[in-house]
Amino acid sequence: MKIRTDYTCPLEVVHDFIRGKWKTIILFKLRNGGLSLSELERGISGISQKMLLEQLGELQAFGFVGKNASAGYPLHVEYFLTEPVGRRMLDAVTIMQDIGVHYMATHGMTDVLDQKGIDYRNRHI
Amino acid sequence: MKIRTDYTCPLEVVHDFIRGKWKTIILFKLRNGGLSLSELERGISGISQKMLLEQLGELQAFGFVGKNASAGYPLHVEYFLTEPVGRRMLDAVTIMQDIGVHYMATHGMTDVLDQKGIDYRNRHI
DNA sequence: CCGTATCCGATCCGATACTG
DNA sequence: CAGTATCGGATCGGATACGG
Numbered sequence: 001m002k003i004r005t006d007y008t009c010p011l012e013v014v015h016d017f018i019r020g021k022w023k024t025i026i027l028f029k030l031r032n033g034g035l036s037l038s039e040l041e042r043g044i045s046g047i048s049q050k051m052l053l054e055q056l057g058e059l060q061a062f063g064f065v066g067k068n069a070s071a072g073y074p075l076h077v078e079y080f081l082t083e084p085v086g087r088r089m090l091d092a093v094t095i096m097q098d099i100g101v102h103y104m105a106t107h108g109m110t111d112v113l114d115q116k117g118i119d120y121r122n123r124h125i
Numbered sequence: 126m127k128i129r130t131d132y133t134c135p136l137e138v139v140h141d142f143i144r145g146k147w148k149t150i151i152l153f154k155l156r157n158g159g160l161s162l163s164e165l166e167r168g169i170s171g172i173s174q175k176m177l178l179e180q181l182g183e184l185q186a187f188g189f190v191g192k193n194a195s196a197g198y199p200l201h202v203e204y205f206l207t208e209p210v211g212r213r214m215l216d217a218v219t220i221m222q223d224i225g226v227h228y229m230a231t232h233g234m235t236d237v238l239d240q241k242g243i244d245y246r247n248r249h250i
Numbered sequence: 251c252c253g254t255a256t257c258c259g260a261t262c263c264g265a266t267a268c269t270g
Numbered sequence: 271c272a273g274t275a276t277c278g279g280a281t282c283g284g285a286t287a288c289g290g
Binding site (some may be wrong): 062125 | 213222229
């Protein structure tokens with residue numbers, strides 16, 4: 001991923017690190033605790049292993065996500081949100097999720113929400 | 126901008142609409158009230174008029190930004206955050222701004238912050 | 251001051267194959 | 271299960287010119 005070298009404002013920095021297609025979804029998946037690579041892969045519809053690893057690497061580079069690897073077979077690693085920065089970024093992502101739910105609920109896309117068991121009634125933005 | 130037609134989760138929707146290079150910055154600039162096109166153009170370092178108009182159009186399409194145009198010369202339009210959705214998105218953007226400030230403050234990029242008069246001391250994420 | 255159109259290099263991302 | 275490498279089409283975004 002292309003990273004700028006000269007920034008003129010703080011938002012450019014964060015935008016650079018959140019921009020990939022899957023980053024917000026990965027962060028959201030990690031909201032309830034660490035997950036292995038294969039758990040993430042299975043949990044994110046449509047992502048390839050290559051993209052997942054790539055985006056995870058970038059999330060680590062910025063410090064949103066950390067990684068624990070245990071030696072021995074079978075191999076096992078765990079990716080998790082860092083404190084406090086990763087957790088704080090999740091706050092922003094959670095707002096986006098709410099906005100997305102609201103958008104889908106008001107634009108005839110309730111099938112996706114129903115399928116995921118997301119309650120979109122009695123919600124307000 | 127390419128917009129997906131089939132979404133599998135709400136975050137994909139919002140990510141699609143926040144992805145452009147300048148969108149978060151535009152939203153942030155509008156936090157204290159509406160601005161004209163030229164005000165935005167002058168306030169955002171490095172943006173071209175073409176990109177600005179393009180991104181503003183997309184922000185309107187999703188409903189984050191609204192526009193008032195007054196007839197007569199000189200032409201004048203005002204772009205502003207919609208309520209409540211645009212305002213809610215600004216909440217997320219504001220968190221990102223805070224994270225960016227924190228990142229710059231801890232990575233030797235304080236010159237940019239100083240230049241903008243952003244206070245980065247006594248802050249926590 | 252505001253907005254549209256086109257061209258073109260930079261980049262992103264998906265597919266695929268391969269390793270420990 | 272976890273990770274790396276390469277290729278190529280699809281997008282993105284900057285420059286530039288033109289019109290209301």
